[in-house]
Amino acid sequence: MKFQTLFLMFSGALFLIGLGQCTASTTNESTTSTSSASADPGQAAVKDDESQKDVVKVAVGSPDHTTLVAAVKAADLVDDLSNAGPFTVFAPTNAAFDLLPDGTVESLLKPENKSKLEEILQYHVAVGVYKSEALRDGQIIGMAYSGNVKIAVKDGKVTVNGANILASVPASNGIVHVIDKVLLPE
Amino acid sequence: MKFQHLTILAAVFILGPVLLTSPGCKPKNIGSAVEGDAAGKTYVAPGKYDEFYNIVSGGFNGQISVYGIPSGRMLRIIPVFSQFAENGWGYSEETKPMLNTSHGFVPWDDSHHIALSTTKGEHDGRWAFVNGNNTPRIARISLSTFRTEEIIEIPNSSGNHSSPFLTENSEYAIAGTRFSYPMDNDGANPDVSINSYKENFKGTVSFIGINPESGRMNVAFQLILPGVNFDLSRAGKGKSRDWFFFSCYNTEQANTLLEVNASQKDKDFIMAVNWKKCEELVKAGKGQKQKVRYAHNVYDDKVHSATSTIETEVIVLDPKQFIDQGLVYFMPCPKSPHGCDTDPTGSYIVGSGKLAAVIPVFSFDKIQKAIADKNYEGMYDGLPVLKYDAVLHGEVKRPGLGPLHTEFDGKGFAYTSFFVSSEIVKWNIETLEVVDRVPTYYSIGHLSIPGGPTAKPHGKYVIAYNKITKDRYLPTGPELTQSAQMYDISGDKMKLLLDFPTVGEPHYAEAIPASLVSPKSVKMFKIEENQHPYAAKGEKEAKVVREGKKVHVYMTSIRSHFAPDNIEGVKMGDEVYFHVTNLEQDWDVPHGFAVKGSNNAEILIMPGETCTLKWVPDRVGVIPVYCTDFCSALHQEMQGYVRVSPAGSNVPLKWSTGETPEAGLPSK
Numbered sequence: 001m002k003f004q005t006l007f008l009m010f011s012g013a014l015f016l017i018g019l020g021q022c023t024a025s026t027t028n029e030s031t032t033s034t035s036s037a038s039a040d041p042g043q044a045a046v047k048d049d050e051s052q053k054d055v056v057k058v059a060v061g062s063p064d065h066t067t068l069v070a071a072v073k074a075a076d077l078v079d080d081l082s083n084a085g086p087f088t089v090f091a092p093t094n095a096a097f098d099l100l101p102d103g104t105v106e107s108l109l110k111p112e113n114k115s116k117l118e119e120i121l122q123y124h125v126a127v128g129v130y131k132s133e134a135l136r137d138g139q140i141i142g143m144a145y146s147g148n149v150k151i152a153v154k155d156g157k158v159t160v161n162g163a164n165i166l167a168s169v170p171a172s173n174g175i176v177h178v179i180d181k182v183l184l185p186e
Numbered sequence: 187m188k189f190q191h192l193t194i195l196a197a198v199f200i201l202g203p204v205l206l207t208s209p210g211c212k213p214k215n216i217g218s219a220v221e222g223d224a225a226g227k228t229y230v231a232p233g234k235y236d237e238f239y240n241i242v243s244g245g246f247n248g249q250i251s252v253y254g255i256p257s258g259r260m261l262r263i264i265p266v267f268s269q270f271a272e273n274g275w276g277y278s279e280e281t282k283p284m285l286n287t288s289h290g291f292v293p294w295d296d297s298h299h300i301a302l303s304t305t306k307g308e309h310d311g312r313w314a315f316v317n318g319n320n321t322p323r324i325a326r327i328s329l330s331t332f333r334t335e336e337i338i339e340i341p342n343s344s345g346n347h348s349s350p351f352l353t354e355n356s357e358y359a360i361a362g363t364r365f366s367y368p369m370d371n372d373g374a375n376p377d378v379s380i381n382s383y384k385e386n387f388k389g390t391v392s393f394i395g396i397n398p399e400s401g402r403m404n405v406a407f408q409l410i411l412p413g414v415n416f417d418l419s420r421a422g423k424g425k426s427r428d429w430f431f432f433s434c435y436n437t438e439q440a441n442t443l444l445e446v447n448a449s450q451k452d453k454d455f456i457m458a459v460n461w462k463k464c465e466e467l468v469k470a471g472k473g474q475k476q477k478v479r480y481a482h483n484v485y486d487d488k489v490h491s492a493t494s495t496i497e498t499e500v501i502v503l504d505p506k507q508f509i510d511q512g513l514v515y516f517m518p519c520p521k522s523p524h525g526c527d528t529d530p531t532g533s534y535i536v537g538s539g540k541l542a543a544v545i546p547v548f549s550f551d552k553i554q555k556a557i558a559d560k561n562y563e564g565m566y567d568g569l570p571v572l573k574y575d576a577v578l579h580g581e582v583k584r585p586g587l588g589p590l591h592t593e594f595d596g597k598g599f600a601y602t603s604f605f606v607s608s609e610i611v612k613w614n615i616e617t618l619e620v621v622d623r624v625p626t627y628y629s630i631g632h633l634s635i636p637g638g639p640t641a642k643p644h645g646k647y648v649i650a651y652n653k654i655t656k657d658r659y660l661p662t663g664p665e666l667t668q669s670a671q672m673y674d675i676s677g678d679k680m681k682l683l684l685d686f687p688t689v690g691e692p693h694y695a696e697a698i699p700a701s702l703v704s705p706k707s708v709k710m711f712k713i714e715e716n717q718h719p720y721a722a723k724g725e726k727e728a729k730v731v732r733e734g735k736k737v738h739v740y741m742t743s744i745r746s747h748f749a750p751d752n753i754e755g756v757k758m759g760d761e762v763y764f765h766v767t768n769l770e771q772d773w774d775v776p777h778g779f780a781v782k783g784s785n786n787a788e789i790l791i792m793p794g795e796t797c798t799l800k801w802v803p804d805r806v807g808v809i810p811v812y813c814t815d816f817c818s819a820l821h822q823e824m825q826g827y828v829r830v831s832p833a834g835s836n837v838p839l840k841w842s843t844g845e846t847p848e849a850g851l852p853s854k
Binding site for chain 2: 046054084134173
């Protein structure tokens with residue numbers, strides 16, 4: 001409301017100024033100072049249908065990751081993860097989130113728990129590209145927040161803090177490893 | 187809250203200057219010459235786009251620069267004739283052939299005039315052309331990749347100034363010699379006395395054919411002409427579309443102290459050429475083949491490489507041998523004409539004599555009548571000279587001092603730049619009355635209205651490209667930026683809006699609506715379409731191959747490492763070729779590559795592209811390489827080593843990435 005009123009006043013003022021001037025010009029170009037002062041959208045809003053998908057777009061494109069995507073949005077991490085990275089994202093499936101105690105997800109999605117949600121999600125992201133073949137038994141990977149995860153490789157099966165890697169999807173700015181459990185910081 | 191403050195601040199900002207300049211509104215000095223709404227008219231909010239691309243020649247930097255209009259913000263520098271260490275143009279193995287000429291590698295030129303491709307006389311947003319003045323060349327730049335795609339050398343030419351202006355449908359780009367000089371039929375320069383100008387020196391204008399699909403150029407034919415200086419030129423439009431008009435000075439044929447000796451005559455010439463008839467004669471085989479040598483360089487986006495071919499033949503037409511066909515006519519034009527501009531309708535040709543007190547405007551209809559009536563005042567070197575009064579529409583009286591160039595707004599007005607009186611003068615093409623004038627700061631050369639040379643000008647602004655800067659910006663020692671100024675021409679009176687600094691020394695520029703260009707802009711090269719012979723289209727294809735003394739490194743780059751990043755077995759005396767393929771398929775993620783001590787530049791590799799840096803090691807040791815473009819959070823980790831061993835060493839050739847287990851990457 002306030003915004004609208006001020007905007008109108010502002011336009012009106014400009015119009016009056018225009019009338020008061022000796023020069024003929026009363027119009028204001030579309031590109032000029034009347035444009036909104038609201039914040040520009042971040043990198044995730046870049047219109048680009050040609051590039052390979054980034055880690056966010058990979059997750060958005062997966063029907064098994066709607067909870068994760070909702071959480072990433074709630075935590076305001078969409079722009080961060082659309083950055084140049086490079087990122088390794090361990091992406092729990094919807095089923096993985098369902099394993100959490102009842103009400104956990106709903107609670108984390110509440111605005112007052114945003115900071116807790118951020119901590120958990122940032123524990124699923126490492127800066128750097130760790131391809132599957134680069135993961136080794138006993139390897140420690142420092143996550144974006146909340147500490148380290150531990151990789152285990154047994155009989156060719158790779159786990160991260162005990163969660164199984166179900167699939168790996170390369171992205172323009174890194175790689176997404178699909179996992180079957182939510183990683184919880186110690 | 188924040189928004190409120192901003193709004194109020196903005197209102198005060200806009201109001202302030204208005205209050206200061208009211209109620210008189212008559213600018214008294216430079217300080218008050220800018221009116222209150224100038225900032226608003228040039229302000230492009232963060233994240234918003236400019237309305238026009240302004241494609242600006244770089245003059246002595248041999249490049250093109252691209253600015254947004256109305257903001258004057260620089261968007262890009264496009265290397266053309268000059269090496270550009272910033273991205274490796276002319277340094278990489280792929281681009282070196284672009285700078286080849288019949289004189290060998292010429293890594294610089296003087297780029298003066300932009301010509302944007304047109305269809306039916308209107309901008310089509312496909313290509314920009316620019317001339318190389320010093321070692322005569324024309325370059326074609328793609329407006330999809332903003333890269334130089336082709337450079338063709340002009341044989342039988344010296345000082346390619348009257349260039350690269352285009353015919354209405356971009357059938358031809360023009361190339362007229364500034365210097366006349368002695369030329370032989372075998373491509374050689376005969377060894378004659380400079381004093382024998384009148385006897386031995388000739389001028390040429392070349393018609394450079396442009397393929398309507400690919401844009402590929404060829405030297406279609408040349409006219410051999412009297413020894414004068416050809417300065418500028420424009421094609422006709424509409425009813426005059428079959429004609430090309432050239433300003434000619436030094437019709438005195440002086441070969442020394444032209445400052446004095448080429449300013450003797452009251453009138454020099456505008457030369458009118460019926461190019462359509464010339465084309466017909468050439469197609470009918472009436473031209474003569476001459477032996478010449480000139481380079482034709484083409485860059486191919488699929489192999490990401492250029493080739494240079496030396497061509498050896500050109501077709502020459504001598505208009506004196508076709509007097510009955512009426513190919514070439516001279517029209518007297520006062521005092522060393524510089525600009526030669528045709529109005530949007532093609533009815534009028536404006537000649538601007540640098541030393542003239544009037545601007546003559548010639549009428550195409552009257553030219554045609556004078557030709558039909560053979561209304562000649564005589565012959566010049568065997569070619570007819572039409573009577574001045576018979577071809578004149580009229581003269582603009584007392585327009586200013588030192589007229590140079592004229593652009594058009596499509597509303598019946600012409601805008602002429604005046605170097606000596608440092609101003610732009612607006613006049614009515616039909617009535618020849620001066621209707622407005624504004625000072626420029628200082629000493630304007632070219633001027634440009636968006637679409638100003640086309641059949642359909644876009645109008646809105648005129649931009650002055652000034653030759654003298656002096657106190658317009660904060661001083662930066664003896665060497666100053668070149669100053670451009672933009673004026674609003676939407677009303678009856680021109681209004682100064684903006685100064686913006688430029689790079690190099692812009693001569694001519696053309697602005698084009700962004701809507702004709704931006705939708706076609708290429709974001710990246712598709713890796714699967716990369717046909718570079720040394721491309722590694724995945725890390726599995728990364729390898730090092732020795733061929734005698736040559737070592738070829740098939741290297742990949744992707745956030746945030748090179749493969750391979752450890753190379754051993756290079757020896758003193760080797761030539762190492764780093765063929766770096768950027769595996770990224772993501773918009774605006776180039777990687778760079780540089781080698782310590784390399785007698786070369788860096789290379790900057792766009793997504794999907796392969797570029798090659800040649801390196802000749804000069805010492806034994808472990809030499810670092812690294813990515814020069816901040817690509818990612820781990821950009822500083824994007825590095826590698828090359829071990830150089832003595833010439834006789836038996837260190838085996840080997841390469842790897844992530845061989846150390848702790849590095850977290852697989853060993854080979």
